[in-house]
Amino acid sequence: MTVYNFAAGPATLPDPVIKQIQAELPSLQGTGMSVLEISHRSAMFDDIINTAEQDIRDLMHVPANYHILFFQGGGTGQFAAAPLNLATQHKRIALLDSGHWASRAGDEAANLGVTVDTIASTKDKHYQELPHLDKPLSAEDYDYLHVTTNNTIEGTAYHTLPEHGDVTLVGDLSSNFMAENYNVQDFGLIFGGVQKNLGPAGVTITIVRDDLVKPVEHIPSILNYALFVKKNSMFNTPPVFAIYATGLVLKWLKQQGGLAEIEEVNRKKAALLYDFLDDSKLFTNYIKKSDRSLTNVPFTTDNPDLDTQVIQAAADSGLMNLKGHRSVGGLRASLYNAMPVKGVQALVDFLHNFETQH
Amino acid sequence: MTVYNFAAGPATLPDPVIKQIQAELPSLQGTGMSVLEISHRSAMFDDIINTAEQDIRDLMHVPANYHILFFQGGGTGQFAAAPLNLATQHKRIALLDSGHWASRAGDEAANLGVTVDTIASTKDKHYQELPHLDKPLSAEDYDYLHVTTNNTIEGTAYHTLPEHGDVTLVGDLSSNFMAENYNVQDFGLIFGGVQKNLGPAGVTITIVRDDLVKPVEHIPSILNYALFVKKNSMFNTPPVFAIYATGLVLKWLKQQGGLAEIEEVNRKKAALLYDFLDDSKLFTNYIKKSDRSLTNVPFTTDNPDLDTQVIQAAADSGLMNLKGHRSVGGLRASLYNAMPVKGVQALVDFLHNFETQH
Numbered sequence: 001m002t003v004y005n006f007a008a009g010p011a012t013l014p015d016p017v018i019k020q021i022q023a024e025l026p027s028l029q030g031t032g033m034s035v036l037e038i039s040h041r042s043a044m045f046d047d048i049i050n051t052a053e054q055d056i057r058d059l060m061h062v063p064a065n066y067h068i069l070f071f072q073g074g075g076t077g078q079f080a081a082a083p084l085n086l087a088t089q090h091k092r093i094a095l096l097d098s099g100h101w102a103s104r105a106g107d108e109a110a111n112l113g114v115t116v117d118t119i120a121s122t123k124d125k126h127y128q129e130l131p132h133l134d135k136p137l138s139a140e141d142y143d144y145l146h147v148t149t150n151n152t153i154e155g156t157a158y159h160t161l162p163e164h165g166d167v168t169l170v171g172d173l174s175s176n177f178m179a180e181n182y183n184v185q186d187f188g189l190i191f192g193g194v195q196k197n198l199g200p201a202g203v204t205i206t207i208v209r210d211d212l213v214k215p216v217e218h219i220p221s222i223l224n225y226a227l228f229v230k231k232n233s234m235f236n237t238p239p240v241f242a243i244y245a246t247g248l249v250l251k252w253l254k255q256q257g258g259l260a261e262i263e264e265v266n267r268k269k270a271a272l273l274y275d276f277l278d279d280s281k282l283f284t285n286y287i288k289k290s291d292r293s294l295t296n297v298p299f300t301t302d303n304p305d306l307d308t309q310v311i312q313a314a315a316d317s318g319l320m321n322l323k324g325h326r327s328v329g330g331l332r333a334s335l336y337n338a339m340p341v342k343g344v345q346a347l348v349d350f351l352h353n354f355e356t357q358h
Numbered sequence: 359m360t361v362y363n364f365a366a367g368p369a370t371l372p373d374p375v376i377k378q379i380q381a382e383l384p385s386l387q388g389t390g391m392s393v394l395e396i397s398h399r400s401a402m403f404d405d406i407i408n409t410a411e412q413d414i415r416d417l418m419h420v421p422a423n424y425h426i427l428f429f430q431g432g433g434t435g436q437f438a439a440a441p442l443n444l445a446t447q448h449k450r451i452a453l454l455d456s457g458h459w460a461s462r463a464g465d466e467a468a469n470l471g472v473t474v475d476t477i478a479s480t481k482d483k484h485y486q487e488l489p490h491l492d493k494p495l496s497a498e499d500y501d502y503l504h505v506t507t508n509n510t511i512e513g514t515a516y517h518t519l520p521e522h523g524d525v526t527l528v529g530d531l532s533s534n535f536m537a538e539n540y541n542v543q544d545f546g547l548i549f550g551g552v553q554k555n556l557g558p559a560g561v562t563i564t565i566v567r568d569d570l571v572k573p574v575e576h577i578p579s580i581l582n583y584a585l586f587v588k589k590n591s592m593f594n595t596p597p598v599f600a601i602y603a604t605g606l607v608l609k610w611l612k613q614q615g616g617l618a619e620i621e622e623v624n625r626k627k628a629a630l631l632y633d634f635l636d637d638s639k640l641f642t643n644y645i646k647k648s649d650r651s652l653t654n655v656p657f658t659t660d661n662p663d664l665d666t667q668v669i670q671a672a673a674d675s676g677l678m679n680l681k682g683h684r685s686v687g688g689l690r691a692s693l694y695n696a697m698p699v700k701g702v703q704a705l706v707d708f709l710h711n712f713e714t715q716h
Contacts, residue, residue, distance in 0.1 A: 003390030007397045010598055018392050022383040026376055032361030032676065034376050036558040036603065039365045039679060072430035072560070073580040076594035080578035113576060195595055200394040202430070202560045202597035218471060220438035220578060222431040236434035237553055239560035240368055241599065245394065318390065321397060 004343035006333045007321035008152055008296060009175065009196035014338045017248045035244045040237050048244050049233065055250035059259055062184050062207060069206040070233040070243055072222065075101070075174045078191040078204060079108035081223040082170050085216050086189060087114045087143040093170075094142045096131050096162065097121035099151035100327060105172060106146070117142070127154040129288035136165025144168040144188060150176035150293050152196070153325040155285070155332065157293040161186055168212065176295050177205070179266050179337050181259040188212050196295070197337040198253075199246030202239045253337065262337060263294070269335045269344045270294040276348045282355040283331075300330030307331055310354055319347055362701035364691045365679035366510055366654060367533065367554035372696045375606045393602045398595050406602050407591065413608035417617050420542050420565055427564040428591040428601055429549075430580065433459070433532045436549040436562060437466035439581040440528050443574055444547060445472045445501040451528075452500045454489050454520060455479035457509035458685060463530060464504070477503070485512040487646035494523025502526040502546060508534035508651050510554070511683040513643070513690065515651040519544055526570065534653050535563070537624050537695050539617040546570050555653070555695040556611075557604030560597045611695065620695055621652070627693045627702045628652040634706045640713040641689075658688030665689055668712055677705050 005012040028035045029044065038044055053068045062068060071077055082105075087093050092115040095106045103123075106116045120131035137145055145167045150157040152175040159180070161169065168188035177192040184190065189208045195201035208225055215226045227235050256262050274292060277285045277299050285292070285299045301307055307330050311322050324330040335344060363370040386393045387402065396402055411426045420426060429435055440463075445451050450473040453464045461481075464474045478489035495503055503525045508515040510533040517538070519527065526546035535550040542548065547566045553559035566583055573584045585593050614620050632650060635643045635657050643650070643657045659665050665688050669680050682690040693702055 001390070005391050005395055007395070010395060010397060010595065012395050013392065018384055018394065021394075022380055025380040025383065031678075032359065033363050033678070034371065036376065036379075037363055037365070037368060037370050039368060040559065042679075072432070072435070072597070073578075074430070074594045077430070077578065077580045080580065084578075108579060111576060112578070193595060200599050201398065201595045202600055218469060220431075220435065220442075220470070220581060221466060222435045222438065223578060236432045237368065237551060237559045239430070239597065239600070241558050242560055242597070320389075320391065321400075 001318045003318045003320060004339070004346055005320045006339070006347070008325070008332060008334045009193070010201045011196050011334055011336050012338045013200065014249060014252045017245070017252055020248055021245060036241055038240065040234055040240055045240060048247055049238070052243055052247035052250055055247065055254060056205065056207070059178060059250065059253055060184050060207070065210045066184060067208050067210060067213060067229050069208065069225065069228045070238055071204040071206055071228065072202070072239055074193040074204055075172055075191065076104070076108070077223060078172070078206060079105040080112060081206070081225065082144070082146070082189060082191070083109040083112050083114040084219040084223055085225040086168070086170065086212055088214070088216060090141065090143050091115060092117065092142055094119045094137050094145040094167065096133070096145065096147050097123060098130050098148050098156060099127040099154040101152060101172065101174070102146065102148040105148070119145070127151065127156065128286050130156050130158060130291045132162050133164055136163060137167040139166050139168060142167050144170045146170045146172070148172045149182065150174070150180070150295055152296050153328055155287050155293045155296045155298040156291045157295070176293070178253060178259055179262065179295050181263045194242070194246045196334070199249050200242055202242030203246055265341065266294045266335065266337070269339065269341055270297065272341070272344045272348055273297050273333060273335070276351060280351070280355055282358060283351060295336055296332060296334050298324050298328055298330055298332045300324070304329060313354060314347070314350055317350055319350055359676045361676045361678060362697070362704055363678045364697070364705070366683070366690060366692045367551070368559045369554050369692055369694050370696045371558070372607060372610045375603070375610055378606055379603060394599055396598065398592055398598055403598060406605055407596070410601055410605040410608055413605065413612060414563065414565070417536060417608065417611055418542050418565070423568045424542060425566050425568060425571060425587050427566065427583065427586045428596055429562040429564055429586065430560070430597055432551040432562055433530055433549065434462070434466070435581060436530070436564060437463040438470060439564070439583065440502070440504070440547060440549070441467040441470050441472040442577040442581055443583045444526070444528065444570055446572070446574060448499065448501050449473060450475065450500055452477045452495050452503040452525065454491070454503065454505050455481060456488050456506050456514060457485040457512040459510060459530065459532070460504065460506040463506070475500070485509065485514065486644050488514050488516060488649045490520050491522055494521060495525040497524050497526060500525050502528045504528045504530070506530045507540065508532070508538070508653055510654050511686055513645050513651045513654045513656040514649040515653070534651070536611060536617055537620065537653050539621045552600070552604045554692070557607050558600055560600030561604055623699065624652045624693065624695070627697065627699055628655065630699070630702050630706055631655050631691060631693070634709060638709070638713055640716060641709060653694055654690060654692050656682050656686055656688055656690045658682070662687060671712060672705070672708055675708055677708055
């Protein structure tokens with residue numbers, strides 16, 4: 001049985017990448033050593049990390065005045081790192097409260113002593129549409145504005161970045177990182193764990209504009225941007241395997257033609273599912289159409305028992321991990337980069353059959 | 359050619375573990391999903407992390423009043439986490455300066471606003487022996503005493519823990535974690551990255567006594583012990599693969615008979631090399647005999663050019679990564695858990711031949 005994994009992350013990876021990892025696991029490049037055993041101070045790993053960096057630069061057209069860094073600790077680590085490194089002048093940031101993870105980012109910054117102004121929120125609308133600013137913000141007032149480009153749990157995404165004035169934009173791109181094409185220059189800082197679109201859990205990519213990287217004292221070294229810039233992300237032992245595997249996914253993304261092509265495929269995948277849902281009498285996606293995510297699609301029959309039945313029947317057919325987040329309920333299909341069109345087609349076919357037989 | 363990897367970390371892993379990872383990479387437990395793709399909220403991963411925890415508990419005889427936690431960020435992350443979580447009463451810690459990494463731990467704590475008293479240091483002896491306390495320390499004065507049980511760069515180890523009074527002992531066990539058998543109850547906190555004796559880089563094991571885990575505010579969540587205790591190390595996405603692979607190494611350690619048996623093998627391996635070095639006219643290990651590490655053995659010909667020649671010739675014979683740390687020079691052989699006796703024998707044979715032909 002072909003299995004399709006719709007998990008929200010860690011998530012499905014491209015088959016050729018899994019095969020390559022498997023093939024070279026016992027001996028990387030004929031060295032007789034596994035990638036799990038090589039030193040991060042070896043020429044081989046230097047090549048791995050530098051190639052990964054260059055491939056990110058190529059794929060996202062990252063300008064030369066931006067650094068590309070590899071951290072541990074996930075998006076949650078960067079929820080701390082961003083305010084610790086960047087919120088040093090006003091010690092005040094602005095937040096667009098677009099969902100659970102935006103809110104968590106705000107909580108983390110506040111917990112670290114930064115004032116967090118929630119400028120707009122759609123919490124009262126169950127986050128089924130995106131918040132926007134009433135008026136532009138000034139860099140005179142805020143160290144930055146935090147925006148979550150894609151809301152994994154709620155299923156919304158900013159396809160056009162919100163108008164925000166001259167304030168620095170910090171983007172948590174975790175769940176549509178390189179699945180949707182953004183202009184890096186619109187951001188001062190971008191970050192995201194790789195475990196949705198780009199690799200296995202264990203490494204976080206941070207892209208930061210050079211003028212924002214300043215020596216900061218009294219913060220943990222493992223979250224220190226200036227230190228990681230200086231040490232090429234190797235202040236201490238990096239997560240070698242996760243960086244290697246991410247590098248293979250980046251090569252695969254290049255083989256797909258680059259981000260414009262990948263976004264095109266992702267639009268096609270999302271449209272396949274949204275079109276079905278909009279036609280369906282049984283299943284509904286409640287997200288405002290212009291705000292719908294390409295990568296995370298929540299839907300429901302509005303009957304929790306029936307939802308559970310669908311999730312179970314889908315799993316029996318090899319369509320895995322369709323349970324929605326507990327805060328939303330229902331079902332959720334995550335359609336990240338490595339989910340093939342035929343996986344989405346299989347899901348739509350299954351849902352159609354379920355509805356017909358229901 | 360059989361390759362033996364003497365790197366100081368990331369380091370060699372047991373062959374059966376590499377083989378098992380390779381075999382089940384495309385489909386873990388017949389699910390059709392790779393371990394690189396499974397959700398950390400799945401029953402399968404619950405079983406992986408809980409089994410790893412239990413195996414650590416069994417191997418180290420960890421009492422019930424100690425928590426076992428999995429972090430990202432390596433020992434360097436814990437250099438911050440330890441003072442942030444534990445140095446909350448006196449905001450003062452004591453340090454035994456036994457080498458580079460002890461010193462780095464002290465720097466990190468100081469950078470985070472904790473007063474660090476270096477109680478004893480052997481820096482003036484080039485760290486070729488271990489520092490000890492002149493008099494016991496009191497918990498009335500210090501939140502804890504930081505000790506590095508094994509000094510990776512310098513090649514020393516506390517085979518008996520230093521007498522330290524009633525102050526809480528914090529042990530950085532990174533480079534002899536489960537390679538040498540310590541009594542967990544002698545410590546309030548133990549931590550170490552797994553990438554030397556226990557797995558691939560990317561996860562850090564922390565063992566902490568329950569009474570030391572207190573809610574602490576204003577620290578990054580990814581370093582918060584109380585939060586990780588509450589969330590069973592899954593406050594955010596954990597490094598799934600690194601925990602899985604470490605779990606396989608733990609099973610392998612159990613198959614070797616447990617820590618007493620492993621330490622016995624490690625003593626045998628170390629003795630093989632030290633005995634050769636002590637007999638050699640060409641190679642010398644300068645460490646005080648009673649303080650010699652079981653896992654990291656630095657040695658030299660006292661001629662940098664000749665050292666380089668030995669390192670190159672060894673590599674040509676499949677004996678890899680013997681270059682000493684730049685701060686010490688010479689050669690260093692790391693003999694972690696997964697290094698087989700025959701690997702050490704091959705090294706000794708090579709060095710013997712080199713000396714004879716020299």
